[in-house]
Amino acid sequence: MSTTAVSVSLGLPEVPRNRRSRAEIEAAAPVEGTKRVLLAAPRGYCAGVDRAVIAVEKALEHYGAPVYVRKQIVHNLHVVRTLEAKGAIFVEETEEVPTGELVVFSAHGVSPAVVKSAEDRELRTIDATCPLVTKVHREAVRFARAGQEILLIGHEGHEEVEGTYGEAPEATTIVNNPAEARTVHVTDPENVTWLSQTTLSVDETMEIVAILRERFPNLQDPPSDDICYATTNRQAAIKEIAPHADLVIVVGSANSSNSVRLVEVALEYGARAAHRVDFARQVDESWFAGVTTVGVTSGASVPDVLVQDVLALLAEYGYAGVEEIVTADEDILFSLPKELRAKLKEDGDTSRGLGGRKAKAKPTA
Numbered sequence: 416m417s418t419t420a421v422s423v424s425l426g427l428p429e430v431p432r433n434r435r436s437r438a439e440i441e442a443a444a445p446v447e448g449t450k451r452v453l454l455a456a457p458r459g460y461c462a463g464v465d466r467a468v469i470a471v472e473k474a475l476e477h478y479g480a481p482v483y484v485r486k487q488i489v490h491n492l493h494v495v496r497t498l499e500a501k502g503a504i505f506v507e508e509t510e511e512v513p514t515g516e517l518v519v520f521s522a523h524g525v526s527p528a529v530v531k532s533a534e535d536r537e538l539r540t541i542d543a544t545c546p547l548v549t550k551v552h553r554e555a556v557r558f559a560r561a562g563q564e565i566l567l568i569g570h571e572g573h574e575e576v577e578g579t580y581g582e583a584p585e586a587t588t589i590v591n592n593p594a595e596a597r598t599v600h601v602t603d604p605e606n607v608t609w610l611s612q613t614t615l616s617v618d619e620t621m622e623i624v625a626i627l628r629e630r631f632p633n634l635q636d637p638p639s640d641d642i643c644y645a646t647t648n649r650q651a652a653i654k655e656i657a658p659h660a661d662l663v664i665v666v667g668s669a670n671s672s673n674s675v676r677l678v679e680v681a682l683e684y685g686a687r688a689a690h691r692v693d694f695a696r697q698v699d700e701s702w703f704a705g706v707t708t709v710g711v712t713s714g715a716s717v718p719d720v721l722v723q724d725v726l727a728l729l730a731e732y733g734y735a736g737v738e739e740i741v742t743a744d745e746d747i748l749f750s751l752p753k754e755l756r757a758k759l760k761e762d763g764d765t766s767r768g769l770g771g772r773k774a775k776a777k778p779t780a
Contacts, residue, residue, distance in 0.1 A: 434700050435701065440701070440703050440704055446706065449736065450708075450709075450732075450733045450735075451734065451736045451737075452709050452710075452711055452726065452729055452736065452738070453660060453708060453709070453710045453711070454711050454712075454722075454726070454737050454738065454739045455649065455652035455653055455655075455656055455711065455712035455739075455742075456739045456740060456742070456743075457652065457741075457744075458649060458712045458717075458722065459714075459715070459717045459718065460715065460717065461643065461644075461716075461771075462645070462748055462770055463545030463546065463547060463645070463715075463749060463770070464489045464716045464770075465770035465771050466543065466545070466749045466750075466771065467489055467519075468488060468489060468494060468498070469751060469767055469770050470519060470541055470751055470752055470770075471484060471498050473755055474541055474755060475498075475502050475503065477755075477762055478758070480501070480502025481502050481503070481504045481516075482502060482503050482518075483503075483504050483505075483506055483511075483512045483517060484498070484503050484518065484521065485505075485506060485508065485509060485512075485519070485525065486521045486574055487521060487670070488503075488505075488519065489522050489716035490668050490670045491667070491671065492693050492694075493694070508532070509532045509538060512533075512536065514536050514537055514538070515538065516538060517539045517540075518538050518539070518540055518541075519540075519541045520540065520543055521544075521574065522545045522716075523544070523574040523578060524544040524545070524549065524552060524578035524579065525578050526578050526580070526581020527582065528581055529581070540754065542754065544578075545613070545643070547643045547644075550641075551610055551613065551637075551641050552579055554637050554641075555567075555580075555582040555586075555587065555610060556582050558583070558586070558608045558610075559583035559587070562606065563586065563606055563607065563608045564588070564601050564602060564603060565586050565587040565609070565610055566587075566588055566590050566599065566601070566608070566609045566634075567579060567587050567589050567609075567610050567611070568589075568590050568612065568620055569591070570591060570672065571591055573612060573672060575612050575613065576589060576612050579612070588600075588601070590627070592623070593619070596623045596627050597626055597630070599627075604630075604631045605631075605633050606633075607635065608634070608635040608636075608637070609624060609634060610641055611637075611642060612642075613641055613642055613643040614642070614646050614672040614676070614715070615642055615646070615676065616650065617642055617650055618680070643715075645715040648742065648743040648745060649712060649715060650677065650680050651742050652712060652741075653680050653681050653710065655742050656681075656710040656740050657683075657685045657686040660685075660686045660687070660709065660710035661687045661688070662687065662688050662689070662702055662703070662706045662708075662709045663681040663682075663686040663688070663689040663690070663710040663711070663712070664689075664691075664692060664702075664710070664711050665678050665681065665689065665690070665691045665712055665714065666691075666692060666714070666721050666722050666725055667691055667693070667713055667716070669691070671716055673715050674714030674715075674717070675691065677712055677714060678690070686710060688702065690702060693721075694721060694724065695721070695724035695725045695727070698725060700732065703734075709729060709734050711726065711729070746771075747771050748770065749771055750769060751767075751768055751769065
């Protein structure tokens with residue numbers, strides 16, 4: 416059996432940094448006032464991400480390596496590398512998984528065609544799709560069966576959008592941006608529903624919906640918000656911080672939609688500058704020139720250790736005072752995938768059956 420990994424994780428060269436010192440930076444652009452950090456809360460891991468990462472870790476623990484994962488389990492370089500070191504093999508498609516092996520579907524979800532492909536190859540599967548993404552899939556199926564045309568607001572090519580679109584391709588049109596909303600064609604303007612990718616900018620999504628509703632007054636809404644609570648909360652937190660920040664640092668990977676959106680939101684809401692980094696070593700110390708207040712946050716697929724590394728670097732440059740700006744209290748937990756729960760029960764493992772924060776919360780889905 417071959418266990419050759421197919422490269423879907425993105426590597427970064429480990430280039431040593433010869434940083435300019437704090438004294439050099441401050442001499443070039445003196446800072447007025449007391450340096451400080453405004454740290455967003457909530458930030459980092461959401462329940463769906465936590466659940467998906469635990470699913471791979473538990474699969475490795477109970478089934479043994481290798482465990483194959485279709486696509487990146489979540490969009491974060493550190494997480495992918497860590498799981499690779501434990502024995503996970505990331506592949507692009509199920510066709511790359513040896514017949515009969517175990518494959519985990521990522522948190523972003525898959526289309527029915529991917530499920531069928533896995534079945535045809537007699538693969539054992541664990542579906543780690545975020546329950547909030549699964550909700551959108553079910554809505555797409557329900558609306559299509561009811562004869563509705565679906566306008567799916569999202570980024571074409573994103574794994575989540577591909578999965579949702581695949582539930583009802585004959586009834587679905589993807590709308591990428593406001594410009595497309597102004598030109599998209601539907602067969603029956605009286606029979607149209609919109610859905611959205613869960614990790615979009617809340618503001619841009621509402622702008623697109625407003626344009627669509629102006630064109631199609633009878634446009635139907637999904638029964639509840641498709642944009643997930645974590646995306647909404649992280650954007651709300653950075654909106655609070657941005658007007659007070661000379662610089663915002665967003666920790667998150669380039670292929671993380673919600674992380675990229677956080678940079679855009681920070682700039683839109685008043686941050687003088689905003690940058691995304693995967694790791695603290697990518698922070699450019701020249702960004703600190705003349706900066707009094709630094710805002711820090713992270714995308715929903717980012718473990719907090721990466722944020723702590725950034726805070727440690729900031730402290731070296733005099734930004735030691737950290738004030739946490741709390742705009743929401745998250746207490747959502749999701750049960751692990753049912754296929755995995757059955758294996759854990761069989762093996763008597765009661766150590767972790769939920770993904771998310773705060774044990775007082777009731778499990779969902």
